[in-house]
Amino acid sequence: MSVVKVCDACQAFLRGSWTEIDKPPNIARYFPIRYKHHYTAESFQLALDLGCVVCLRLWASFRRGDISFPKRKEQVTYTGPTTFCPTMGDTLFFESPDHMHRARIQLIPWAGEDEFERPDISVSANTGDGIALDFLVSQYRQCLMQHRGCLQSARSHGFLPTRLIDVGCDGDNFIRLCQREELATERGYVVLSHCWGNHRPFTLTTSNAASLRARFPVTLLPKTFRDAIVVTRKFQHRYLWIDSLCIIQDDVDDWRTESAAMRDVYGSAAFCIAATAAEDSSTGLFVDRDLTNRTPVKVRLTPETSRQPNHNMLGNDYSLGVDWVSSHQVIDGATLNQRAWVILHFAREVLYWECGSSFSNETHRAGLFRSDIVNYQPEGVLGLKKFLGQHKQLQLYSPFGHITHAGSQAHALDVEELYYRWCKFREFYTSCRLTNGDDTLAALHGIAQDVAEALQNEMVAGLWKNHLLLELCWHVSSIDSYRPRPSKQYPSWSWISSTHRVHGLYRYATGAYFLGDSPHHMAIIERILADDKEFSDSGRASLLLRSRLIHTSFRYNSEPYADTVLCDTTDELLRCAVVVHPDDPASADNIDVEVDCCLLILRYHPDPHPPGFHNRCSEAEGLVVVPCEDIIRGYRRIGYWRIMRSGFQETFERADILDAYKREVEQIIELV
Numbered sequence: 001m002s003v004v005k006v007c008d009a010c011q012a013f014l015r016g017s018w019t020e021i022d023k024p025p026n027i028a029r030y031f032p033i034r035y036k037h038h039y040t041a042e043s044f045q046l047a048l049d050l051g052c053v054v055c056l057r058l059w060a061s062f063r064r065g066d067i068s069f070p071k072r073k074e075q076v077t078y079t080g081p082t083t084f085c086p087t088m089g090d091t092l093f094f095e096s097p098d099h100m101h102r103a104r105i106q107l108i109p110w111a112g113e114d115e116f117e118r119p120d121i122s123v124s125a126n127t128g129d130g131i132a133l134d135f136l137v138s139q140y141r142q143c144l145m146q147h148r149g150c151l152q153s154a155r156s157h158g159f160l161p162t163r164l165i166d167v168g169c170d171g172d173n174f175i176r177l178c179q180r181e182e183l184a185t186e187r188g189y190v191v192l193s194h195c196w197g198n199h200r201p202f203t204l205t206t207s208n209a210a211s212l213r214a215r216f217p218v219t220l221l222p223k224t225f226r227d228a229i230v231v232t233r234k235f236q237h238r239y240l241w242i243d244s245l246c247i248i249q250d251d252v253d254d255w256r257t258e259s260a261a262m263r264d265v266y267g268s269a270a271f272c273i274a275a276t277a278a279e280d281s282s283t284g285l286f287v288d289r290d291l292t293n294r295t296p297v298k299v300r301l302t303p304e305t306s307r308q309p310n311h312n313m314l315g316n317d318y319s320l321g322v323d324w325v326s327s328h329q330v331i332d333g334a335t336l337n338q339r340a341w342v343i344l345h346f347a348r349e350v351l352y353w354e355c356g357s358s359f360s361n362e363t364h365r366a367g368l369f370r371s372d373i374v375n376y377q378p379e380g381v382l383g384l385k386k387f388l389g390q391h392k393q394l395q396l397y398s399p400f401g402h403i404t405h406a407g408s409q410a411h412a413l414d415v416e417e418l419y420y421r422w423c424k425f426r427e428f429y430t431s432c433r434l435t436n437g438d439d440t441l442a443a444l445h446g447i448a449q450d451v452a453e454a455l456q457n458e459m460v461a462g463l464w465k466n467h468l469l470l471e472l473c474w475h476v477s478s479i480d481s482y483r484p485r486p487s488k489q490y491p492s493w494s495w496i497s498s499t500h501r502v503h504g505l506y507r508y509a510t511g512a513y514f515l516g517d518s519p520h521h522m523a524i525i526e527r528i529l530a531d532d533k534e535f536s537d538s539g540r541a542s543l544l545l546r547s548r549l550i551h552t553s554f555r556y557n558s559e560p561y562a563d564t565v566l567c568d569t570t571d572e573l574l575r576c577a578v579v580v581h582p583d584d585p586a587s588a589d590n591i592d593v594e595v596d597c598c599l600l601i602l603r604y605h606p607d608p609h610p611p612g613f614h615n616r617c618s619e620a621e622g623l624v625v626v627p628c629e630d631i632i633r634g635y636r637r638i639g640y641w642r643i644m645r646s647g648f649q650e651t652f653e654r655a656d657i658l659d660a661y662k663r664e665v666e667q668i669i670e671l672v
Contacts, residue, residue, distance in 0.1 A: 004053040004297055004298075005050055005052055006052055006053060007047035007052035007054070009038045009043065009047065009055075010037075010047070010052055010054040013037065013054075014299055014300065018036075019035060019036045020034070020035055020036075053297045053320075054320065057103075057297075057321075058103050060290050061103035061104075062103060105320065105321070107299075107318040107319070107320055123289070123350065123362045123363060125291060126286055126287065126288050126289065127286050127289065127351055128227065128230070128285065128286025132362060133231065133234050135351060135362050135365065136231075136351060137235060139353040139358070139360065139365075140353075142358075143342065143355050143357065143358065147356065147357040150355050159264045159265075160268075161180065161189070161246060161261070161264075161265050162180050162246070162258060163177055163204075163246040163247075164177075164178050164180075164183060164239040164240065164241055165177055165178070165229075165239065165245055165246070166178050166238060166239060167229045167232050167233060167238060167240050168233075168238075170233050172218075173217060173218055173219075174216065174218065176213060177204065177209070177212040177213050177245065177246070183239065187237070187239060188237060188239075188269070188270035189237065189238075189239035189240065189241055189270065190228075190231075190239070190241070190270055190271060190273060191242075191266055192224075192225070192228045192240065192242045192243075192273045193266075193274045193343075194228075194275040194278060195275065195278060196280060196281065197278075197280025197281065199281060199282055201224075201244045201281035202220055202221055202225070202245070202281075203244040203245065204246065204248050204249060205249055205250045206248060206250055206251055209248065212245070222280075222282045223281070223282055223284035224275050224278050224280075224281045224282070224283060224284050224285060225242060225245075226284075227285035227286050227346075228273050228275075228285060230286075231285065232273075235270075237270060241265060241269065244281075259445070260445075262446050263446035267446065270342070271343065273285070273343075273346065274343050274346060275346055276345045276348075277346060278346075287348060289348070297319070297320045297321070298317055298319060298320075299317070299318055342356075343355075350362050350363060384447070388418075388451065415455060418451065418454055418455060419455065419467060422451055422464075426502060427501065429444070430495065430498070430501045430502040431501040440462075441461075441496055444462070460528055460530050460541055461490060461491050461493075461496060461541040462490075462496040463493075468528075469521055469523065469525070470603070472602060472623060473504060473602060473603065474503065474504045474640065475502070475503055475504075475583075476500040476501070476503075476581060476582070476584075476585055476640075489540075491540075491541045491671070491672055492636040492637040492638070492671075492672060493543065493623070493636075493637045493671050493672075494541070498583060500583075500585065520604045520605075521602070521603060522548075522602055522603060522604050522620075522661065523546065523547035523600065523601065523602050524545065524547070525544070526544040526546055528541070529542045529670075530542070542670050542671060542672045543670070543671040544668055545600070545669050545670075546667075546668050547600055547601070547666070547668075547669060548661055548662075548665065548666050549598035549625070549635075550660050550661065550664055551596075551597075552597060552599060553594055553595055553597060554580045554595055554624070556582060556595075578641050578642075578643045579641065579642055579643070580624055580640075580641045581639055581641070581642075582638065582639040583638055583639050584638070595626070595638070596626070597624050597625065597626050598624070598625050598627075598635070599622055599623075599624060599641055600624075600669075601620055601622040602623065603620065603621050603622070604619075604620045604658065619642060620642065621640070621642040622640075623637050623641070624639035625638065625669075626638055628672060631672060633667065633668065633669050633670060634669070634672055635670070635671055635672070636671070636672050637671065
């Protein structure tokens with residue numbers, strides 16, 4: 001590799017000559033140690049003029065904004081020094097002069113066991129170039145010829161959607177909409193996963209159905225659709241499925257019928273084109289990209305660098321890259337990428353290939369992680385799909401390959417681990433910005449059915465029946481709304497009714513932070529009143545619970561992320577111990593409003609250690625509910641609460657939720 005230019009500040013960084021930044025004493029303990037990079041903005045500018053390979057890459061990252069927030073368009077201005085913060089051994093975060101953007105630098109050994117993770121192939125200037133698409137074609141052919149598991153686990157190709165678009169051949173300017181009976185069954189089809197965004201795309205309606213079945217010009221379609229046609233033709237496929245063109249949008253009955261078939265539509269496709277980077281249908285799949293950060297640079301670290309805090313790097317040659325795209329940010333951040341099992345991800349920086357046996361991109365063609373590393377489980381949609389893929393492989397190759405409880409079979413996957421993966425996926429999913437709040441449950445249909453089969457469970461209003469008391473204990477973790485409120489009235493106890501990011505206390509199911517024996521269930525579900533249809537879109541469901549209610553009140557906290565506590569209870573110690581998480585986080589309308597409510601205790605986790613143990617810890621959790629005026633003994637959820645007794649805090653040690661619980665009268669309530 002040719003000699004590269006490196007400025008004095010970056011040379012000092014690579015030598016390990018780091019100068020710590022002084023922080024005000026009152027905030028020092030809240031922030032990690034930071035080091036100076038360029039002392040002034042002028043120094044940074046001189047490094048850019050010199051052509052420093054590190055600073056040029058930092059600037060390219062700052063200029064386009066934080067990779068985690070692609071909608072941010074601020075321009076970087078020089079207002080101060082650049083700094084960096086070390087993390088886990090091979091990653092450092094650099095902060096822009098205006099302190100508004102961060103760039104991630106990764107240092108990976110130039111040669112070694114982890115060489116497969118190092119970008120070693122340059123990319124083209126546009127994601128639609130022949131070189132870029134040829135990468136996807138080669139991965140597709142390799143999957144067809146070599147991935148036995150993918151072929152055997154694929155759903156029957158005998159399924160065909162009700163309608164498909166005949167894209168014709170290269171050079172054809174007209175396409176047509178075909179009915180199932182017109183299709184050549186021996187030919188496969190491709191699906192497009194895209195975000196509608198704020199611009200409603202060209203759609204199929206009852207009024208234009210006849211003209212679309214005749215034929216219509218490609219130019220009528222938005223750019224994302226036109227690009228998808230190019231990709232379909234590149235792979236020599238004839239048929240393409242797009243939701244807005246293959247479902248009659250103004251026919252409610254057709255929409256319900258086709259929505260119920262989404263799992264088969266996506267699962268039976270040859271592959272899915274995911275418009276991962278497109279905010280709406282006008283953006284397109286193919287985008288120009290800045291090549292500055294797409295080419296790795298070889299640098300040498302001196303032994304002094306390895307002696308810096310939090311670093312285990314040895315003095316040797318390293319591949320340096322800035323903001324090498326993190327797969328979980330790209331894939332998990334996309335709304336609808338969980339539907340299919342073979343996906344071509346058209347991301348903003350790099351194209352990704354994903355199938356049951358491989359996950360790679362243009363610069364990591366050998367794989368971003370090896371599929372045979374069972375212990376490596378990315379979180380979010382990648383982690384869930386990878387875990388389900390392993391389950392399918394066990395079903396195919398082992399007579400004992402079904403998911404069971406831990407320890408019952410040597411090769412069985414743990415049902416609790418799968419449930420954990422689902423909960424982590426739900427966290428990512430509820431932070432996706434869906435255009436239509438009514439799509440929240442429908443968009444989950446395909447992957448939820450796969451999870452249901454593996455768990456041998458069924459879903460009620462987005463919650464799993466076999467984990468229902470635990471499932472009720474979700475809580476809101478962000479004051480930001482990520483999707484519109486659904487027009488249907490979903491039950492208050494379902495996370496589907498929330499517009500915020502949702503967390504669940506899944507750790508008690510997995511044992512990751514196990515407190516002892518199984519938690520005591522403090523309420524009994526007598527009956528579930530819901531539609532028979534498992535993934536019903538009606539939204540109607542209620543629960544009959546045998547329980548005891550503790551009457552109290554709470555006041556919303558004016559600090560958005562601060563704890564909300566009770567302000568009225570007969571037990572002063574209990575008031576200090578209970579923390580409330582409102583379902584509608586604090587806003588201007590809620591501040592200083594006192595709410596009369598009841599605590600519904602669902603689960604109690606006793607500490608297994610004997611009295612006097614140095615770190616005894618018990619927990620209880622449940623729902624905050626208020627009466628419904630129009631339903632006798634009816635209540636609706638308005639929040640979640642929890643209490644922890646810790647040996648480190650005497651007040652919590654003496655406060656016992658069970659005392660308040662036992663004083664109340666048992667009754668049956670309807671939770672709506």
